[in-house]
Amino acid sequence: MRIFFYLKHFSPFGEKPIGGTSTIVHGLSTGLVACGVPVTILCERKIKSSFKSDNGCQIECFQNPIELPSFKISPDLESYFLNAVSDDSIVIINGTFHPSVYSISRLLKKHGIQYIAAPLDIYHPSMLRKNYFLKCLYWHLFEKEILKDAKAIQLYEINHSKWLQRLGVQSDFIEVPGGFLDDKACPASLLKWELRPPKLFFFGRVDIYHKGLDLLLKAFSEISQSIEISLTIQGPNEKGKKKLKSEKRRLAPKGEVHFLDPDYDRSPPSIIADYDIFCLPSRFEGFGLSALEAMLAGRVLLVSEEAGIAPHVKKSGCGVVVPSEVPCIKAGLLQLLECRSEWKEMGLKGREYAIKNLNWHKIAESTLKQYALCELDPVMA
Numbered sequence: 126m127r128i129f130f131y132l133k134h135f136s137p138f139g140e141k142p143i144g145g146t147s148t149i150v151h152g153l154s155t156g157l158v159a160c161g162v163p164v165t166i167l168c169e170r171k172i173k174s175s176f177k178s179d180n181g182c183q184i185e186c187f188q189n190p191i192e193l194p195s196f197k198i199s200p201d202l203e204s205y206f207l208n209a210v211s212d213d214s215i216v217i218i219n220g221t222f223h224p225s226v227y228s229i230s231r232l233l234k235k236h237g238i239q240y241i242a243a244p245l246d247i248y249h250p251s252m253l254r255k256n257y258f259l260k261c262l263y264w265h266l267f268e269k270e271i272l273k274d275a276k277a278i279q280l281y282e283i284n285h286s287k288w289l290q291r292l293g294v295q296s297d298f299i300e301v302p303g304g305f306l307d308d309k310a311c312p313a314s315l316l317k318w319e320l321r322p323p324k325l326f327f328f329g330r331v332d333i334y335h336k337g338l339d340l341l342l343k344a345f346s347e348i349s350q351s352i353e354i355s356l357t358i359q360g361p362n363e364k365g366k367k368k369l370k371s372e373k374r375r376l377a378p379k380g381e382v383h384f385l386d387p388d389y390d391r392s393p394p395s396i397i398a399d400y401d402i403f404c405l406p407s408r409f410e411g412f413g414l415s416a417l418e419a420m421l422a423g424r425v426l427l428v429s430e431e432a433g434i435a436p437h438v439k440k441s442g443c444g445v446v447v448p449s450e451v452p453c454i455k456a457g458l459l460q461l462l463e464c465r466s467e468w469k470e471m472g473l474k475g476r477e478y479a480i481k482n483l484n485w486h487k488i489a490e491s492t493l494k495q496y497a498l499c500e501l502d503p504v505m506a
Contacts, residue, residue, distance in 0.1 A: 139178030156489025281433030326400035331365035423472035443475025
């Protein structure tokens with residue numbers, strides 16, 4: 126078996142991945158290579174290149190002057206697929222509402238090369254609601270075709286298939302959760318649980334609507350009126366932070382809310398370990414890698430029930446899972462605050478669960494078994 130991942134914006138020279146999609150592809154490919162499977166990652170940039178990364182993956186970058194989202198893909202991809210893909214190959218195309226993914230799917234269909242679609246997000250009604258008319262048009266013209274023609278659809282959490290089924294997509298589904306590489310976990314000896322006013326933390330792209338940060342701020346403003354507590358929001362997107370700062374002045378003028386720029390030098394678990402409660406109240410969320418990093422940091426969590434990581438938070442007992450609504454977020458935070466004496470025990474349970482169940486090597490072993498069950502037909506070209 127040989128596996129190909131297509132992700133247009135993947136780094137062509139194996140640099141540290143930035144962003145959830147690249148991190149997922151890098152992590153899963155690393156795990157698959159460790160299982161003895163050859164993996165090639167296909168991307169597109171202005172300059173063509175070929176690179177063998179430190180994790181053993183081959184990265185083939187195809188020349189495409191258009192690096193922004195576009196239906197135009199490199200003309201060299203067609204001949205590459207025809208020469209490289211064999212009957213025992215598996216092609217996984219990654220992305221949600223990405224024009225290049227649609228173009229790749231049509232190219233593969235044209236030559237009878239079956240593929241697995243990995244949207245890396247969920248088609249939750251809240252996701253479709255924003256820019257509804259544009260997304261609705263794109264769905265019917267392009268996105269639905271990608272998914273319906275896929276041999277299987279790869280999701281972070283199998284229950285997310287219900288949203289696609291309601292949209293008329295009845296494909297086979299594969300569950301591949303997010304994971305971490307073994308060297309990313311903080312040593313347990315470095316973790317601390319301090320007696321201080323509780324510190325809430327959000328870590329990730331400051332996308333207000335997607336991540337439910339407006340809901341979190343409203344819940345925080347109500348709690349902070351009677352409890353000494355702080356909230357820190359760290360991540361990229363200055364526009365989002367500017368809007369939240371304006372909301373903070375209106376909702377919680379006396380509340381202690383901090384906004385920090387992203388820090389790419391420290392590991393996420395080491396950053397998160399400086400806080401007490403990790404918050405991910407997303408309206409929709411494919412998985413939530415930052416929440417996994419919080420588990421590795423031994424923190425307690427509040428996560429939305431729509432996040433792919435929610436079942437793992439429940440199973441491990443390291444936090445609360447709530448609907449993405451202000452009263453529920455507030456109630457969840459109060460529940461965590463009331464059990465402060467149990468935070469260390471809860472945090473260590475979450476850390477142990479993540480290390481045992483959500484490392485990329487173990488996920489890759491399970492994923493290979495699921496790929497084998499896809500029973501891809503021979504290449505027809």
